[in-house]
Amino acid sequence: AxxxxxxxxxxxxxxxxxxxxxxxxxxxxxxxxxxxxxxGPLFKLLLRFREAFWSSGNRRRHRGFGFAHLPGGAVPTWWPSAPVDSGVLTGWAGGPLAEELSAIPPEVRRARALDSLQRLFGTPRSTLEELLEDEAHHDWQADPYARGGxxxxxxxxxxxxxxxxxxxxxxxxxxxxxxxxxxxxxxxxxxxxxxxxxxxxxxxxxxxxxxxx
Ligand SMILES: Cc1cc2nc3c(=O)[nH]c(=O)nc-3n(C[C@H](O)[C@H](O)[C@H](O)COP(=O)(O)OP(=O)(O)OC[C@H]3O[C@@H](n4cnc5c(N)ncnc54)[C@H](O)[C@@H]3O)c2cc1C
The missing domain is CATH 3.50.50.60 (FAD/NAD(P)-binding domain)
Structure with missing residues (x-):
């Protein structure tokens, strides 16, 4: 058996x-x-920023946010590493948006993720680029032992x-x-x-x- x-x-x-x-x-x-x-296709991006820009300065209103949805964003769903305090944000996309992210080169993907964050928090793209320290892209479609989410x-x-x-x-x-x-x-x-x-x-x-x- x-x-x-x-x-x-x-x-x-x-x-x-x-x-x-x-x-x-x-x-x-x-x-x-x-x-x-x-x-179903799924894509996840982890971006590590030097600081939690979304809760500093005049953006304190975003402090402690748990889950954010950005309708129309290339990466439409974001969450922080709470309860651990860090500069890490996780971006998530499913379905056709995940397929699109799988199909484009990492640098275009990063640019689209930062565009989404700019729209979400109002932080200028140049600031986000300057604060970005590291990133990890998880493409479940590309893993032959997963082939999707x-x-x-x-x-x-x-x-x-x-x-x-x-x-x-x-x-x-x-x-x-x-x-x-x-x-x-x-x-x-x-x-x-x-x-x-x-x-x-x-x-x-x-x-x-x-x-x-
Ligand atoms: C991005 C993402 C976020 C998720 N978030 C949540 C969540 O918040 N909450 C929740 O409850 N669920 C979540 N899920 C779903 C959850 O992870 C899955 O439903 C669950 O892990 C499925 O378990 P499984 O045992 O069916 O498959 P898997 O955990 O995928 O296990 C299948 C195993 O088979 C192995 N395998 C593949 N091909 C072969 C082969 N030919 N020979 C031998 N071994 C092979 C794979 O390597 C893998 O280890 C999420 C999934 C993803 C992708």
């Missing part, structure tokens, strides 16, 4: 590509169900997770956030629950097998 816990993006990966799994014989129901879901259920695909959660020939068991049937796909706790479910199903199947003499 095997429990398969790779991300949806890897389950959907074309045969022969890095990380892809080849099932023999093919598991058509699983292929169809995985194909009906979308592994987490599962998204398109209209009409509500049954797909149920198919993925079903044992195949009492031999193959699938777990991972994309197999959660109770609406908790895309979360850590959802993923953990599917692992427990797959382990239980697997043990039940093994116990039900006739013992070899």
């Amino acid at each position: 095997i429990i398969v816990t790779v991300p949806l993006g890897v389950l959907r990966a074309p045969a022969g590509s890095t990380g892809a799994i080849r099932f023999a014989p093919r598991v058509h129901d699983v292929e169809r169900a995985a194909g009906a879901l979308v592994h 987490y599962a998204v259920t398109p209209v009409g695909s509500l049954g797909a997770a149920r198919v993925l959660a079903r044992p195949v020939a009492e031999t193959l068991f699938f777990a991972g956030e994309h197999t959660h049937t109770g609406g908790q796909a895309g979360t850590v706790h959802g993923a953990l629950e599917t692992g427990e479910r797959a382990a239980r199903d697997c043990l039940d199947a093994l116990r039900a097998r006739p013992r070899a003499r």
Whole structure:
């Protein structure tokens, strides 16, 4: 018996590509169900500034902000490192915006992130550039063992997770956030629950097998 816990993006990966799994014989129901879901694109940028510019000087009103949304921004969601006091901001984008960020060079990405922060806090671009000390870009699409952020259920695909959660020939068991049937796909706790479910199903199947003499 095997429990398969790779991300949806890897389950959907074309045969022969890095990380892809080849099932023999093919598991058509699983292929169809995985194909009906979308592994949603996600991008995260961490920018470290010399100081928490958003809460200094005449910008004190932003002190202690927890989460900021900038509609129309290339990087539309930002949060600080609270409760740790630091000059680090995390920028987050999902869906088509994340795909766009994946497709452009790092320096263009950085420029768009700083533009977003300028609009959000009113801090001049030149000041942001001067304060920026370090950065890290996390592109989940580019990681062949992730191939995206987490599962998204398109209209009409509500049954797909149920198919993925079903044992195949009492031999193959699938777990991972994309197999959660109770609406908790895309979360850590959802993923953990599917692992427990797959382990239980697997043990039940093994116990039900006739013992070899
Ligand atoms: C940017 C981002 C932010 C998130 N924020 C939150 C949040 O705030 N709260 C929350 O609850 N959830 C959040 N999530 C979602 C959460 O991280 C996932 O739902 C959860 O980690 C999925 O767990 P999993 O076990 O299904 O998959 P994973 O944790 O992706 O584990 C799958 C494992 O399979 C490995 N693997 C891949 N291919 C192969 C292969 N061919 N052979 C062997 N191993 C392979 C991978 O390396 C990986 O270790 C976030 C996700 C992202 C990307």
